[in-house]
Amino acid sequence: NDTVGVGAGIYGHESQDARLYFGDWGFDFIKIDYCGGDVLGLSEKERYTSIRNSIDKVNKDVSVNICRWAFPGTWAKDVATSWRISGDINAHWNSLKYVVGKNLYLSAYAGNGHYNDMDMMVIGFRNDSKVGGKELTPTEEEAHFGLWCIMSSPLLIGCNLENLPESSLELLTNKELIALNQDALGLQAYVVQHENEGYVLVKDIEQKRGNVRAVALYNPSDTVCSFSVSFASLEFGGKVKVRDLAKHTDLGSFSDSFEQTLPAHSAMFLRMEGDTRLEPTLYEAECAYLPLFDDLGKNPKGITYAHDKEASGKMKVKFLGGQSENYAEWREVYSEKGGRYQMTIHYSHGHQRQLEVAVNGTVTRIDRLANDDNHHQLSIPVELKAGYNVVRMGNSYNWAPDIDCFTLTKAL
Template identity: 60%
Template sequence: MKKDFIIGGLLAFLFATSSCTTTHNEGAAAVELFPPPLMGWSSWNTYHVNISEDLIRKQAEALVTNGLKDAGYLYINVDDGFFGHRDETGKMHAHPGRFPNGMRPVSDYIHSLGLKAGIYSDAGDNTCGSIYDDDANGVGSGLYGHEQQDMDLYLKEWNYDFIKIDYCGAKELGLEEEKRYTTICEAIRNTGRTDVSINICRWAFPGTWAKDMARSWRISSDIRPRWSSVKHIIEKNLYLSAYAGEGHYNDMDMLEVGRGLTQTEEEVHFGMWCIMSSPLLVGCDMTTIPESSLALLKNKELIALNQDHLGLQAYVVQREKDCYVLVKDIERKRGKVRAVAFYNASDSAYEFRTPLRVLELGGMTKVRDLVKCEDMENVEGECRYTVRPHGVLICRMEAEKRLEPDRYEAEWAYLPCFDDLGKNLKQILYAVSPGCSGGMKVHHLGGSEENYAEWREVYSEKGGQYEMTIRYCSPVDRKLEIWVNGMEHEMEGLNSGGEDELREASCTVVLDSGYNNIRMGNRFGWAPDVDMFILKKK
């Protein structure tokens, strides 16, 4: 069950709803607008701790002169490396050689350019730079034991608008993530600042509690300017769409555009960050960025996917080995316009054959290539595109009609007990299972009341009775409890004969018109692993 954290809930209210608005379109339902992912620049990728006031000023100026501010990049984030020392009162002072005038003049200059200023710290006692870059000034510079003192300094006296909170020092001390970030967020709330954006940098999906505290949270280890790193991070985010939205996002890390990837790989990198609604923080030297990389970062049509007011992350609807089709609504929920990515992570060209039905689209469909910013041929019935290795085709598709979905994959489900920290041997997770429809299933479901899988937007145009067919795996007899809009159904004795052997079981359910909520689990024992379910109108 969803846990309530008073501090986090207040922060979420202050940070999200303060800038959340509602619009009304004639003939359409009210649409809630949420803060989009952050866009800006950060110092870490290129410079690590080797930063200075002069360097930060020049990067801020380059962001403006290169047209990135006009494209929506508004944050200049000073990462690790500004720390000097704590005085006898514990107050932090800036590095005297790198920032001789202190940190307030830096934020003042950033603000004078019409930009926002970001800063960095660690949830523990030491920073990542002190551990991995031998920066002695980072020792004792973390927030541990100085939460309120540092937040008052960084956010009030120094006037920074964003803070990235790392976990190197906290991990060395074996501290508990949720507890540490709760304490830090309380200190931020106590400053009175309601406009500060928080990034949780734990290098893995930390848990569903993060959404109550932060605008974004890291989901992977640090990015590197090579294809294997980009591919790995996309893989980590393929099945996390249920946790993004409403102004809070999975952070795929800073961008490596302009730092040595091929043009095709840069298109995948930036395009997938956009359609998956990750923050967009440039990580290169903006004074020497190649023109092709700069043009990609300023691609208005890709940026529009990332900044779309619905705030949704694309999810996987089709997969074959290392080739994926992802989709999400843009502009209007359940409208006729969707964004689609045909992503080829393999080392060979691949021909996608994707029925429009899989995309919930019908009739003659207009297609626009958002990387090239040009229209393609209309399609009807099926999409057939060949995509080069390490490549992607990202499209805006506008159909004649929107179809009612009939298939729901387990990997689309929200799992309130899921995290990717690797501490729990019986952790519920999205597990690889080759025989499953998308090659994935939900594993370790049940065992407690709160350990369920939930599909929050099961859509029916008119409502009524449906036959629900569930595809599952279980080596022994297990029970599956199903709640449809709170109405409970049970399936006993589900046994497929093996961990990855598949069988089906069916029951009749009643759906309301519009969105429905479906949960599956087993409050007092393990449930079978779930692959997917299909709904057929009776």
Template identity: 45%
Template sequence: MFRSLLFLSLSAGLVHAEAPPRPLVPIMGWSSWNHFRVKIDETIIRGQADAMAANGMKEVGYRFVNIDDGFFGGRDAKGNLLYDDGKFPSGMKDLATYIHGKGLKAGIYSDVGADTCGSQYDKDQKGFGSGLFGHEEQDLKLMLKDWGFDFIKIDWCGGRKQKLKEQESYTKLSKTIRSIRPDVVYNVCRWQYPGDWVKDVADSWRISSDINARFDSIMAIVDKCEPLWPHSGPGHFNDMDMLQVGRGMKPEEDRAHFTMWCIMDSPLLAGNDLRSMSKETLEILTNKEVIALNQDPLAYQARRLRDDGDLEFWAKPLGKIDGGDVAVVLLNRSDKSADIAFDLSAAGIDPAAGYALRDLWKHETQTGLKDATLRREVPAHGVVALRIKGKPAAANPFAK
């Protein structure tokens, strides 16, 4: 499913294919919810855009600056959606224009139902009645066309409260969004895998309840997402939620978290304050070699090929299913460092033909290897991430 891409080239004398309206690889960016929840304002959002454009994140692919819940100002007497002009005195259109001026894209938020999640859980009184219900076309036209936002996350708190039908509601919203602007990236935030129908409706979809900055929360989401790999592919991705890198976990846990989101093709939306993060956090978020696994055009979600309790062996093909270019991640969930070994043939590589090995966190390369089995020490709550290039093994572990 979704495993092949057709690349047509004028230079090759073939018919030129139009560029897809939306990205075929997971989006990268930042979102306000994890760090700020509803306590956002114009200064905060502009500051994130400024930081992303200047600190190296933009250069490695981060583009979206997404405003989550907390910007609403209720509705006027005619039902027109308002923004909070105390928080956003320059207005939402001006803010989107500012973000665009940095060479970035702007994202926005709403809910299927009448009330937003912030109104229910964060006592944001202005979120009551600010959801899309009953104002779908009116609000989406305002946010996506008049204000100019390029991404929209649509939550389910109001929809759940009103007992709406999720497939019917999200499908209707998809049709409206595509009619207004086909290029807008649409995220369904239902807090569980919605069902196979969603791949024809949205660009990405949440598969779990909200993430927390704890290693057990990270691992729980990994486990929920792993069996969903057949539903992921170019332009359609399982969303494992916003990143918690730089929000209180240990560095090894942050590296493990970021690596798993990358190999499992989740959208990469930083959830920390970009204005004040440490050098170490920035280095994790901008590791180009790990990001390359996430942005690979094959868009094959990594699979857990062996589970030895707390010690796991994951892999995914890159470029082609049988191209001899494979990413391997060794994951240690335990509280102590441990050795993890794997056979090259189990990763789809023929060791007898020789292969090259790249450690993506140490940035070290070995060539001319022929060992049939590799063994690495993996730190507690950590990973070892490898990229292996060689001749494909006779048996392909990634074929369906």
């Protein structure tokens, strides 16, 4: 029954506020929370679109940040340059682990000037009563900043700058880590390996499909974690030069794999340069773009990325199909020379379901799937063009199976 603030929000005042903020005052960025939106039963898409339209009448160059405390939906890219993907961050490790976990599988929605926002950084907090007297260790802070950088989250400092420790200032001004965030490609790193408690993330930097990539080893667990990363899984051939970006140190040249043991609550950030770049053979479902995906929880059977301990990478996509718009799409399936390939699709929950696979618009319908909920695989021939190809999986009229991943093998 608190009446403080009633009528004071932007709702109902979009045009008035837009003229004041971006006309009279000349601001060019606004973060808009959804406070009260649920209580009033408002539509996220309608409200934020209305605000965007009001702002555009004053200044079309204003950057809007949607703060809905979850990935709001693919419509957000038409309204905002960034959007929050989690609840509010706090200065303790479990909070960071939660926020990073929400963003691990959202790389398909970042790029082209749009970014998943992991919230303001809590580096430099020192027993601040506003965050429950919590603070991060230097190792945790390094993981925090590096992950925000390699995942291309907006970098906003949330601490009291007057009390900023020298070690935190040094971290926040690490040019090699910042370069990952400000790289011209604007990509978000994606998970390429998840074994035991550790994650390996990778993204192209400097040049698409070039010989240089950024890699993070991330240990969110409470114990030490050992990593063995095959260079083939990173699409590198030959020798690979490795540099530690946080420590500004060249680690040497390696063959076949890179191995490292990390302490609890830590991460390592690397620049890797290989002799050659290999053609990818594995495409995980959790890296696919899902046009109907959101994380609002309003649809109990909405398409989503889901944990599955038996799946490759321990993740899959479920609740696929039911309508033609509800598909998974891989937009950059790469073939160096094009030609005939064998596509092997790993799936589960095939009982009374069908699958439609489209490669550059050419559709193959698969009606005979395993009649149980276990994990299976099937193979179909596909034709790829040289360069990037678009692959879609779904079912226009019925549920599709859960998709784990697919692999491509060049036909002999």
